[in-house]
Amino acid sequence: MTRIAVLGSTNMDLVAYVTTAPRSGETVTGHEFRTAPGGKGANQAVAAARAGADVAMIGAVGTDDFGDQLRTALEHAGVDIDLLRTTEGPSGTAHIVVDGDGGNAIVVIPGANGSLTSLCHADRALIAEAQSLLLQLELPMSAVLAGAETARRNGVRTILTPAPAPAQPLPCELLAVTDLLVPNEHEAATLTGVSGDPERAARALLADVPEVVITLGARGCLYASRAQPEPVAVLAPPVTAVDTTGAGDTFVGTLAVALGEGRPMTDALTWASAAAALSVQRPGAATSMPYRAEIDA
Numbered sequence: 001m002t003r004i005a006v007l008g009s010t011n012m013d014l015v016a017y018v019t020t021a022p023r024s025g026e027t028v029t030g031h032e033f034r035t036a037p038g039g040k041g042a043n044q045a046v047a048a049a050r051a052g053a054d055v056a057m058i059g060a061v062g063t064d065d066f067g068d069q070l071r072t073a074l075e076h077a078g079v080d081i082d083l084l085r086t087t088e089g090p091s092g093t094a095h096i097v098v099d100g101d102g103g104n105a106i107v108v109i110p111g112a113n114g115s116l117t118s119l120c121h122a123d124r125a126l127i128a129e130a131q132s133l134l135l136q137l138e139l140p141m142s143a144v145l146a147g148a149e150t151a152r153r154n155g156v157r158t159i160l161t162p163a164p165a166p167a168q169p170l171p172c173e174l175l176a177v178t179d180l181l182v183p184n185e186h187e188a189a190t191l192t193g194v195s196g197d198p199e200r201a202a203r204a205l206l207a208d209v210p211e212v213v214i215t216l217g218a219r220g221c222l223y224a225s226r227a228q229p230e231p232v233a234v235l236a237p238p239v240t241a242v243d244t245t246g247a248g249d250t251f252v253g254t255l256a257v258a259l260g261e262g263r264p265m266t267d268a269l270t271w272a273s274a275a276a277a278l279s280v281q282r283p284g285a286a287t288s289m290p291y292r293a294e295i296d297a
């Protein structure tokens with residue numbers, strides 16, 4: 001079984017459904033409220049576990065009730081949480097307003113995630129034994145960098161999701177130890193300054209990393225590598241989307257499993273696209289992620 005380590009965030013998603021999102025100074029009455037375990041790290045961990053990998057998560061939850069719920073959700077998904085810390089204070093939370101058109105606006109409060117600034121010996125040992133390390137940008141950069149450097153030293157493939165879109169350029173040290181970068185279209189534009197032309201953005205990103213996949217929502221994804229710089233498109237299966245939250249995390253978690261199993265990149269991208277297309281047809285992030293048999297089918 002493929003072993004995947006995830007170094008990333010766990011957040012409780014607090015979701016308010018409204019017809020029209022409030023502007024500053026305005027109060028609106030919404031029609032529904034839901035809580036759901038989330039965080040880009042935890043979501044990718046659940047996606048990879050459901051897709052059939054042996055997954056361990058390095059992260060932190062708080063001492064509040066959300067911390068217990070986040071821990072339990074990962075455990076139920078079959079994710080190894082031995083290295084998930086509990087730190088004094090609140091867990092990470094994501095405050096999400098979903099409007100009537102399905103658009104959303106999100107405030108993330110890092111909480112316990114912000115306490116994970118460095119790695120311990122056990123974290124490094126776990127990363128060293130994995131086939132891939134999944135990283136995002138919802139933990140302090142010092143930890144993300146330490147994880148990626150540990151992976152590189154041990155020949156472990158690093159897969160970085162540059163989300164949320166960084167306000168500053170990514171540190172060169174991080175890009176230097178990234179094997180595969182998987183931005184969505186918006187993140188790719190932020191990183192390169194090239195918008196509306198994902199082919200050009202993909203080629204530009206190859207200056208920083210050896211392989212890149214830009215996800216394009218319902219239009220699928222683009223893959224480019226230094227060995228094959230002309231981007232290759234993989235179409236998304238045509239489906240009716242009801243909730244695209246977590247589509248990118250489903251895609252990355254599943255892609256990591258396929259690559260870990262030694263599948264060629266185009267097969268892996270097709271499999272990940274099938275998984276993400278299944279997830280957008282159901283509500284929620286982690287709850288909508290498909291199991292291996294469904295993806296194969």
Ligand code: ADP
Pocket residue numbers: 184185214215216217218219220221236237238239241244245246247248249251272273276277280
């Ligand atoms: P993110 O969720 O990070 O914003 P995208 O919106 O690009 O990322 O979606 C990630 C992947 O999920 C896409 O590359 C595609 O495979 C799949 N996907 C997203 N939206 C749809 C959709 N409406 N129909 C089919 N597949 C989708």
